[in-house]
Amino acid sequence: MSYQDEYVGSFPKDFSYGPFEQNGDSDNASLQEDHKPRILLMGLRRSGKSSIQKVVFHKMSPNETLFLESTNKIVKDDINNSSFVQFQIWDFPGQIDFFDPTFDSDTIFGGCGALVFVIDAQDDYQDALDKLQLTVTKAYRVNSNIKFEVFIHKVDGLNDDYKMESQRDIHHRATEDLAEAGLEHVHLSFHLTSIYDHSIFEAFSKVVQKLIPQLPTLENLLNILISNSGIEKAFLFDVVSKIYIATDSSPVDMQSYELCCDMIDVVIDISCIYGMVDETEVNTFNSQSSSLIKLNNGTVLYLREVNKFLALVCILREENFQKQGVIDYNFLCFRDAITQVFELRSKSQNAAKNRSDIELLANGAGDSTETTTDNLQVQIP
Numbered sequence: 001m002s003y004q005d006e007y008v009g010s011f012p013k014d015f016s017y018g019p020f021e022q023n024g025d026s027d028n029a030s031l032q033e034d035h036k037p038r039i040l041l042m043g044l045r046r047s048g049k050s051s052i053q054k055v056v057f058h059k060m061s062p063n064e065t066l067f068l069e070s071t072n073k074i075v076k077d078d079i080n081n082s083s084f085v086q087f088q089i090w091d092f093p094g095q096i097d098f099f100d101p102t103f104d105s106d107t108i109f110g111g112c113g114a115l116v117f118v119i120d121a122q123d124d125y126q127d128a129l130d131k132l133q134l135t136v137t138k139a140y141r142v143n144s145n146i147k148f149e150v151f152i153h154k155v156d157g158l159n160d161d162y163k164m165e166s167q168r169d170i171h172h173r174a175t176e177d178l179a180e181a182g183l184e185h186v187h188l189s190f191h192l193t194s195i196y197d198h199s200i201f202e203a204f205s206k207v208v209q210k211l212i213p214q215l216p217t218l219e220n221l222l223n224i225l226i227s228n229s230g231i232e233k234a235f236l237f238d239v240v241s242k243i244y245i246a247t248d249s250s251p252v253d254m255q256s257y258e259l260c261c262d263m264i265d266v267v268i269d270i271s272c273i274y275g276m277v278d279e280t281e282v283n284t285f286n287s288q289s290s291s292l293i294k295l296n297n298g299t300v301l302y303l304r305e306v307n308k309f310l311a312l313v314c315i316l317r318e319e320n321f322q323k324q325g326v327i328d329y330n331f332l333c334f335r336d337a338i339t340q341v342f343e344l345r346s347k348s349q350n351a352a353k354n355r356s357d358i359e360l361l362a363n364g365a366g367d368s369t370e371t372t373t374d375n376l377q378v379q380i381p
């Protein structure tokens, strides 16, 4: 679909353990990438890492993942959907060996925002738990700020009782293993996931949200919007990936989230099929995009475009939608406020980049002899 191609069009690059080995010719590019939070996908072979990345960020249909080949090298993927959803995903091969001298843990874990560890819940998970303990121990020693997220994956094949039982068991054993390693203070978050339903999008939304420093501001703006507009629930969606980057502070129920995801699909599909004026047009989701769907239970779904990447999707009772003018006016105020948050964010990003450019010059990082020495130092296991 053209909309997706435009924004998720960066193809993964293959490279071996030391990411700077292949990118070594471009120190500046590497430094720029360093400003983006990095999400690592780890876990045993065939646990479903590549499938997750392909389904969430590349619109691959779940059935197609059956034909994915095993990943042999780290695959790095730049996600640039919007100003807020900007990060890199590094998909690791299942057989990764932390004791391999080319495994540059300082570089890999140093710039990492979140580490997603995928456990195949349909398989015996003892080996996965051992690997989880080893991974968390290694990563935490290098970078204590990493958010550790455990995806108890492929739960589509399990009944509800077994799902809950597996989650309880994995939670218990993983935290015990960490306590044995002296890391009882390290927090692990657990999510039940499957690529065959919306759970994987919901889980990834939560991972991404933890990497957005402006999250409290966004939540606050959404709270103000819903309380002044008679809205029950509001999500701020990244349209391409359908992950929600923020919601108001009332609890999220899966059904509402699924309804909103479906609505985005409908709007994008209709826009792409019927909205294109000529064939060269790639972006049919624009500032006029909005949609209203009345459900048979007296609820209304209302979608408004915030910018070309983000959409606000609200759920409200039909009687509260009678004053649509007020809702629309409040929405415009909300959109202005979000734009201001964006502007502030890009200003601070530019300032950070300038600072690092100056540091780069001051440290003479362009000197090839020094770079080589640095690499040698960090590669010592």
Ligand SMILES: Nc1nc2c(ncn2[C@@H]2O[C@H](COP(=O)(O)OP(=O)(O)OP(=O)(O)O)[C@@H](O)[C@H]2O)c(=O)[nH]1
Binding pocket: 043, 044, 045, 046, 047, 048, 049, 050, 051, 052, 062, 064, 065, 066, 067, 068, 069, 070, 071, 072, 092, 093, 094, 095, 153, 154, 155, 156, 157, 193, 194, 195, 196
């Ligand atoms: N039932 C089910 N199968 C899944 C799910 N996610 C992935 N799979 C399947 O699991 C198999 C392995 O998926 P991959 O994504 O290649 O696994 P991986 O972890 O990247 O594997 P390596 O590259 O070898 O490390 C594929 O056949 C997928 O279709 C899921 O949520 N449910």
